[in-house]
Amino acid sequence: MTDAAELVRRTAELLAAHPPTRLPPPPSTEGPAGPSPLSATTDRLDFLRARFDAGLAWVHYPEGLGGLGAPRSLQAVVDAELEAAGAPDNDPRRIGIGLGMAAPTILKYGTEEQKQRYLRPLWTGEEVWCQLFSEPGAGSDLAALGTRAVREGEDWVVNGQKVWTSSAHVARWAILIARTDPDVPKHAGITYFLCDMTDPGVEVRPLRQITGEAEFNEVFLTDVRIPDSRRLGEIGDGWRVAQTTLNNERVAIGGMRLPREGGMIAPAAKTWRERPELRTHDLHQRLLKLWVESEVARLTAERLRQQLVAGQPGPEGAGMKLAFARLNQEISGLEVELRGEEGLLYDDWTMRRPELVDFVGRDAGYRYLRSKGNSIEGGTSEVLLNIVAERVLGLPSEPRTDKDVAWKDLAR
Amino acid sequence: MSTQPDLLYSEEEEALRSAVRDLLADHCDAPGVIARVESGAPHDLAAWKALADGMGLAGLLVPEDKGGQGATHREVAVVLEELGRAVAPVPYLTSAVVATEALLASDADDLLAELASGRRIGALAVSLSVAAGGPYKVVRHENGVLHGELTGVADAAVADVLLVPADDGGLYAVEADAATVVAQPTLDLTRPLATVRLDGAPGRLLGDAEPAVRRALRTAAGLLASEQLGLADWTLTETVRYLKERKQFNRPVGGFQALKHRLAQLWLEVASLRAAARNAADALTTGEDIDLAVAVAQAYAAPVAVHAAEEALQLHAGIGMTWEHPVHLYLKRAKADSIAYGTAGAHRAAVAELVDLQAP
Numbered sequence: 001m002t003d004a005a006e007l008v009r010r011t012a013e014l015l016a017a018h019p020p021t022r023l024p025p026p027p028s029t030e031g032p033a034g035p036s037p038l039s040a041t042t043d044r045l046d047f048l049r050a051r052f053d054a055g056l057a058w059v060h061y062p063e064g065l066g067g068l069g070a071p072r073s074l075q076a077v078v079d080a081e082l083e084a085a086g087a088p089d090n091d092p093r094r095i096g097i098g099l100g101m102a103a104p105t106i107l108k109y110g111t112e113e114q115k116q117r118y119l120r121p122l123w124t125g126e127e128v129w130c131q132l133f134s135e136p137g138a139g140s141d142l143a144a145l146g147t148r149a150v151r152e153g154e155d156w157v158v159n160g161q162k163v164w165t166s167s168a169h170v171a172r173w174a175i176l177i178a179r180t181d182p183d184v185p186k187h188a189g190i191t192y193f194l195c196d197m198t199d200p201g202v203e204v205r206p207l208r209q210i211t212g213e214a215e216f217n218e219v220f221l222t223d224v225r226i227p228d229s230r231r232l233g234e235i236g237d238g239w240r241v242a243q244t245t246l247n248n249e250r251v252a253i254g255g256m257r258l259p260r261e262g263g264m265i266a267p268a269a270k271t272w273r274e275r276p277e278l279r280t281h282d283l284h285q286r287l288l289k290l291w292v293e294s295e296v297a298r299l300t301a302e303r304l305r306q307q308l309v310a311g312q313p314g315p316e317g318a319g320m321k322l323a324f325a326r327l328n329q330e331i332s333g334l335e336v337e338l339r340g341e342e343g344l345l346y347d348d349w350t351m352r353r354p355e356l357v358d359f360v361g362r363d364a365g366y367r368y369l370r371s372k373g374n375s376i377e378g379g380t381s382e383v384l385l386n387i388v389a390e391r392v393l394g395l396p397s398e399p400r401t402d403k404d405v406a407w408k409d410l411a412r
Numbered sequence: 413m414s415t416q417p418d419l420l421y422s423e424e425e426e427a428l429r430s431a432v433r434d435l436l437a438d439h440c441d442a443p444g445v446i447a448r449v450e451s452g453a454p455h456d457l458a459a460w461k462a463l464a465d466g467m468g469l470a471g472l473l474v475p476e477d478k479g480g481q482g483a484t485h486r487e488v489a490v491v492l493e494e495l496g497r498a499v500a501p502v503p504y505l506t507s508a509v510v511a512t513e514a515l516l517a518s519d520a521d522d523l524l525a526e527l528a529s530g531r532r533i534g535a536l537a538v539s540l541s542v543a544a545g546g547p548y549k550v551v552r553h554e555n556g557v558l559h560g561e562l563t564g565v566a567d568a569a570v571a572d573v574l575l576v577p578a579d580d581g582g583l584y585a586v587e588a589d590a591a592t593v594v595a596q597p598t599l600d601l602t603r604p605l606a607t608v609r610l611d612g613a614p615g616r617l618l619g620d621a622e623p624a625v626r627r628a629l630r631t632a633a634g635l636l637a638s639e640q641l642g643l644a645d646w647t648l649t650e651t652v653r654y655l656k657e658r659k660q661f662n663r664p665v666g667g668f669q670a671l672k673h674r675l676a677q678l679w680l681e682v683a684s685l686r687a688a689a690r691n692a693a694d695a696l697t698t699g700e701d702i703d704l705a706v707a708v709a710q711a712y713a714a715p716v717a718v719h720a721a722e723e724a725l726q727l728h729a730g731i732g733m734t735w736e737h738p739v740h741l742y743l744k745r746a747k748a749d750s751i752a753y754g755t756a757g758a759h760r761a762a763v764a765e766l767v768d769l770q771a772p
Contacts, residue, residue: 261767272769279772288760288769292711299687303419310420319680388679389672393652396667 002070004077007059010068011081014054020047020087044088048124051082057090057123061107065119073309090125093356097167098122098129101245102175109192109233109241118173118194130171132162132195132219133242137412140383142177143186143239144402144410147221149178149193156180156193156231158201158224164377168204168217170355171197175245176226177238182408189407190238194230201225211369212349215357246379247317257305258298264328264367265294267360268335278338287338290331297323318384318392325374325381328359332367339364417694417705419687425490432469432494435462440498442738448501449601449741455570460502463491464530470508471528473516479525485631489638489693496642499741501602503567507533509635514575514628518583518619523573535571536628537586537608539564543754544629544706545762550621553578557612558586566752568593568606576610577621584615600748602741633753634696634706637689637713640749644682644720647742651675651724671727678723681716688712704766711759714750721746 020042042050051057052066056078061067082089092099099122106118121127138145147160158178168174174195181189195202201224206214233241261269272279272287301320336343347363359367375381389395402410421429439459448454464470472488474480488509495504507527511534515524526532538548541564551560558578568574571593574586592609618624652675655666665671688709695705721743725732732739750756764770 269767269769276770276772279770281772284764284769284771285757285760288711288764291767291769292708292760292763295708296684296688296712299417299419299691300684302416303687303690306416306418306420312420319683322680323684382673385673385676386669388676393672393675393679395652395656395672395675396664398667398669399663 002059002068002074004074007056007068007070007074007077008081010054011056011078014051014056015082015085015087018042018047018050020044020085045124045126047088048090049120051087052120052123056082058103061119065107065115066123090123095122095125095128097131098125098127101131101248102129102173104248105175105192105241105244106194106232108244113229114194114232122173127172128167128170130165130167130174130197131245132165132168132174132176132221133245134164135161136163140380142242143190144407144412145177145179145190146412147176147178148182149180149191149226151180151228152225154228155225156191156228158193158195158221158226160221162219162221163207163216165204165217165219166215167355168197168219169206169353173197174219175232177242179407180235180238183406184236185404186402186407186410187239188236190242191235192232192238192241193226194232195221195224195226196230199224199226206351206353208351210372211366213352213354215354257301260295260298261291262298263294263324264331264359264371265291267364267367268331268338271335271338271364275338278340283334283338286334290327290334293323294327294331297327318379318387321378322375322381322384322388325371328367328371328374332364332371335364336368415700417691417698417700419690419694421490421690422486425487428487429490429494431467432463432491433497435459435467436494436498436500440500442741445499445501445602445741446735446738454501454601454604455503455567456501457570459500460504460533460570461530463502463504464508468530469504470512470530472508473512474524474528478521478528480528485635485696486690486693489635489689492635492639493642493645493689496639496745497646499602499643499738499745501604503533503535503570505632505636505639506535506567506603507571510536510628510632511571511573511575513631514583514624515618517624517627520585520616520618523585523618526573532572533567533570534573534575535565535568536625537562537565537568537574537576538625538629540566540603540605540748540752541754542629543758543762544626544633546629546754546758548577548625550577550579551610553580553582553584553615556614558584558610558615559612561607561609563596563607564605565608566603566605568608569595569604574608575618575624576608576615577625578615581621583618583621583624585618586610586613586615590614598748600744602745603748629753630702630706631696633710633759634692634702636749636753637685637692637709640713640717640746641682641685641689643742643746643749644678644685644717647720647724647739647746648675648678648682650739651678651727654728674723674727678720682720685713685716704763707759707762707766710754711756711763714756717746718743718750 055063055068057066059068059070059075060072062069103122106114135145149156149158174197176193176195177190179189180191201222203220205218207216207218208214346365390397448456468481469491471480472483476482512527514536527534542548549562551558571588574588574591576584576586578584590613593606596605596607598605656664658665692705692709695702724739725743728739731737
């Protein structure tokens with residue numbers, strides 16, 4: 001069993017064997033201090049590869065795949081040691097889809113070859129991943145998707161259109177679900193693939209959104225050839241495989257750990273403190289209510305995290321995403337109002353292609369518009385309420401008319 | 413923040429919960445509570461005796477060397493969750509928490525030990541509506557005796573000893589039979605209020621009223637969130653159960669999306685309240701960030717408990733409007749709790765001070 005002391009020891013070994021170049025200078029020129037920058041010889045990428053090979057990337061993954069089979073909670077021990085040493089990280093926000101969604105799915109359903117091939121460059125960030133799931137005709141009803149994959153020899157030939165794909169313009173790989181059998185009910189005819197984004201049949205177009213920029217893309221797939229060796233899981237089992245991806249997506253969206261007054265409430269509270277001339281009694285009451293709700297949401301997320309660490313996974317994940325979506329929208333809406341005349345302005349409508357969502361780097365108007373997506377992306381709030389009602393509370397599901405009908409016969 | 417609060421329940425806390433729940437199932441079933449609240453003796457003193465004396469729960473907050481169990485606010489919070497779930501008409505919050513906390517801040521070890529044993533019941537003679545930090549009424553201290561009238565004193569009707577703040581800044585212990593205690597008609601039938609009149613009643617000086625009252629009310633507000641959690645949890649659970657059974661239009665009504673969404677929303681509120689209530693109980697235990705944890709919990713808890721009870725009534729529909737069905741007990745308690753120890757608005761005002769979000 002790998003314990004915290006063992007991980008500290010292994011982390012120290014890694015740092016000694018591969019002193020990363022970004023180490024800060026020693027705190028004092030006198031006496032023996034930390035590693036000298038002169039001895040730092042390992043560049044960022046080599047360091048990340050060495051960290052992966054040492055099993056310190058994600059300690060709960062198996063040995064040989066970046067982990068040590070240790071409890072997930074011990075990752076914090078490694079991260080703290082590396083941060084204290086000034087070691088570079090893998091910029092997890094930039095590769096969130098790979099880390100949070102593709103990796104757990106590949107780990108669970110991938111062949112040994114697939115795990116060996118994809119997980120290491122995924123974790124180091126050498127290969128960025130995106131997710132080809134949603135379609136113009138398949139949003140909340142994702143299982144109705146119509147992108148077709150037809151078997152030709154050892155390959156699958158894929159045709160269709162995907163939408164709301166973040167990072168598609170920088171991605172090397174995609175996780176893709178496509179219809180391989182239109183003659184069976186919709187959930188049964190889907191297969192999960194790993195798609196090469198450099199294939200000539202893949203066309204990525206920016207999708208401009210209400211904020212003026214284009215974080216997302218439309219992806220057009222025309223005769224894209226995917227070898228059968230890049231199928232993940234069994235033929236026709238793609239819906240089940242995709243559940244792993246989607247469950248992890250909601251954990252990723254709802255499960256961020258925030259400090260008190262972190263997240264969307266921070267800029268609103270800052271404006272309130274710095275601009276007394278903007279204050280009104282009405283806004284004060286509403287701000288306080290949202291401040292309290294933000295703090296309670298933070299505590300609820302923290303309680304969820306503690307339950308996970310204690311091995312009592314709770315169903316609160318879907319709930320947290322619901323809570324943060326509403327709070328982000330209400331707080332940013334309040335902030336626009338608080339700014340009065342300035343709230344009538346907008347910082348920049350220029351069409352840009354940001355790699356990351358930056359909620360705090362822009363004005364309140366941007367936050368207001370961008371957060372409208374929070375109750376849509378990763379499962380609409382309406383669908384999440386159904387999930388809570390049915391899976392947590394055990395209430396009956398809606399009467400279904402689509403379960404026993406072949407996909408090709410569905411209304412669309 | 414140095415350390416994260418422990419927001420879970422320990423195994424011991426879960427064991428305590430199930431023991432209290434079993435006891436209340438035997439003593440405090442809903443038809444019994446409904447029948448009792450209209451009798452001349454709304455308090456269930458048999459249940460109180462079993463909890464306080466039998467299980468030793470009255471002394472949880474009192475150190476062992478002072479005759480108590482030496483437990484913490486975390487365990488008390490679990491007891492209060494269960495009492496809330498049963499809307500049990502027992503003076504636990506008022507005697508084992510509020511009066512006990514006031515005595516812990518005073519110099520009265522004999523009284524403390526009596527309350528801890530559960531054989532005597534104490535009540536702080538401050539209106540239930542007063543928030544920690546809010547103004548409260550005092551009586552006149554003149555020629556060694558006390559004069560005056562105090563209103564809205566919870567559970568005073570069953571108290572053996574009243575803890576009375578006076579105009580000289582002292583907190584006095586007054587034997588109940590030296591006071592005139594008159595029950596007031598109350599919205600919440602399960603936590604009765606009374607007026608306390610003192611006409612030259614002798615009182616024993618316990619210490620300064622101010623720190624004792626502040627401490628008692630702050631703890632009460634923080635732990636009331638756990639009672640509200642218990643109320644809300646019962647109303648949600650019971651409503652979900654009923655809507656799976658109740659059929660209209662040839663379907664269980666719990667299958668209609670309009671109702672499912674309301675219940676899912678309520679579930680989220682209750683899950684969030686659980687985190688806020690555990691945070692307050694843990695802060696009271698560790699002593700870290702108590703004021704903010706209590707203010708946040710109370711600012712959040714009251715609207716959630718009221719919402720849960722109101723939704724329970726509406727979703728039960730006709731049957732929920734009857735005297736026979738217990739949901740009205742929960743609605744009345746939840747609404748009264750939204751005033752008890754300060755409204756959500758009063759606690760939001762406290763938050764504003766604590767985190768520097770000043771009023772215009």
